[in-house]
Amino acid sequence: MTSDDPHSVLARQAELIAKVWPGGIAARDSVVLEAVPLPARGQLLDRLEAVWRADRGEPLAPLAELAGLKRAGFFNLRRAWRENSLAGLVPHGLRSGRGVTLAVDDPLREVVAKQLRIDPWRRNVDVAKSVLDADPSLAHNASPHEAVAVLQKLTRLVAEQRRALSLDADFLRDAYGRGLILDLTAVSVVLTDGERGLAIVAMLMETASGLMLGSALGRADDGVGLQREAAAAGLQFLHAHHADLQCGEGPVPDFAVMLPAGVDAEVATGALAPHVDELTVGKAGGFSFGYQVVQVVGTRIGRMVLQPRKTLSFDVDAFLETRLAQHAPLDVARAIWAREVERHNAERIAALTQAGIINGGVPDGRLAAALRAALMALQPA
Incomplete structure (x- = not known):
């Protein structure tokens, strides 16, 4: 489908962007797209169309041909798409080995x-x-x-x-409590009881340490309940570990919340805004789920792989064609997730204890106030 005509390339580009990113293309993907010159952009668009259609369950052989690859190469391309978005699709001939040195002692x-x-x-x-x-x-x-x-x-x-x-005591003393994230994403566990599908987790995270203050695992249709459970668990953690910050002695936290389907964004914003500094509200969309948490800690919690792009996808068989996943009933999946959260939190709790934050703060303060506001905001429309 590659065309060298600039008008055709741009028209096809606009059409594909509307399909792949119905909520608007992410800034990082826009940078990659615009860096590829028009004469070479058609090949990138072929690859984008192929992986997008493959994710929707279309037969792989003709899509591999569209991408100009054999089946094994197309498998790798789809993995690169999942891990690096559009940057993973840029043909090797358009890439460069030039870059920055990442030596341990690099200034x-x-x-x-x-x-x-x-x-x-x-x-x-x-x-x-x-x-x-x-x-x-x-x-x-x-x-x-x-x-x-x-x-x-x-x-x-x-x-x-x-x-x-996130493990540096001096940094944590200065930055802890300046930001909270309440996110929602699929994870690499297929639930085998009830309706078969990927498990969904709600995650409440403190941004400086990456500490999981609270979380909950369940099914895709219970996003509101899972996030309320995570927020309530966060309140309990702060109280039990005296890990909050005194009200009136510093800035209220920034807060990023990924709203589940069924929550009115305007109502949620009104409930949260008076209790936080900078408020970021994400709405349901394939490229919004999990984004904030991935920015802070990457794509794994312990050994559990987050699957943000699959939060709205229920084609489990298509998912399993290219990915490994655990299979478990809901109660077992919750136990697995709890173990991986404990693994994720262990060194962060140790660092926060060394910094004098855990067991050195207050049981109820600025963070708890924001979480109570979140519980008020997370009401079904």
């Missing part, structure tokens, strides 16, 4: 860490862009494709440094 690591200390709430890609703006030599004389490669490597470096800082 760029401290530059990134400094940016995160200033504003730990920012998205990884935005921090990476700030680093590039501050030091344009990182991409000096780079072609558009090379510039994309540099940005991608910097973004990975930001994610690495964020994870390192």
Whole structure:
């Protein structure tokens, strides 16, 4: 389907974007798309169409042909799409080996860490862009494709440094409690009792440490109940561990919440806004679920793989064609998830205890106030 005509390429691009990203293309994907010159963009669009149609259960052989790959290559392409979105589809001939050095002693690591200390709430890609703006030599004389490669490597470096800082006592004393996330995403567990489908988890996370304050696993049709359960568990954790911050002695937290289907966004915003600083409200959509948590801790909780793009997809057989997943009834899946959350939290709890936050704060303060507001906001429309 590749065409060299610029008007045809742009028309097809607009049509595909509307299908793949009905809520609007993500900024990081837009950067990748615009970096590929029009004469070569048709091949990228072929690949995008092929993986998008494959995710909807169409036969793989003709789609592999559309992508210009054999079946094994198409399998790898779909995996690259799931892991890196549009950047994973760029043909190798358009990529560059140019990038930043990620050595342990690279001074760029401290530059990134400094940016995160200033504003730990920012998205990884935005921090990476700030680093590039501050030091344009990182991409000096780079072609558009090379510039994309540099940005991608910097973004990975930001994610690495964020994870390192999450265990740094000095950073935690300064940044703990400045942000909360209440997210919702599918995970790699197929529920075998009742209606067969992927399990869904609600996650309440503190952004500086990546600590899971509360979570709940269940079925896709109970997003509101799961998020309320996670928020209530977070309140209990703060109280039991004296891990809250005194009201009136610092800023109220930023809050990012992914609203489940059936919750009125305007009502939820009205309930939350008076109790938080910066409020980010996500609405149901394939590219919104799980995004905030992945920014902070990556795509795994313990050994459990998050599956944000599959939160609204119930074609389990198509999912299992290319991915491994555990199979379990609901009660067993909840036990598995609880074990992986405990594994995820262990070193974070140790770091927060060393920093004097856990068992050194108050049982009810600024974070608890935001969580009570969240419980009020999470009411079915």
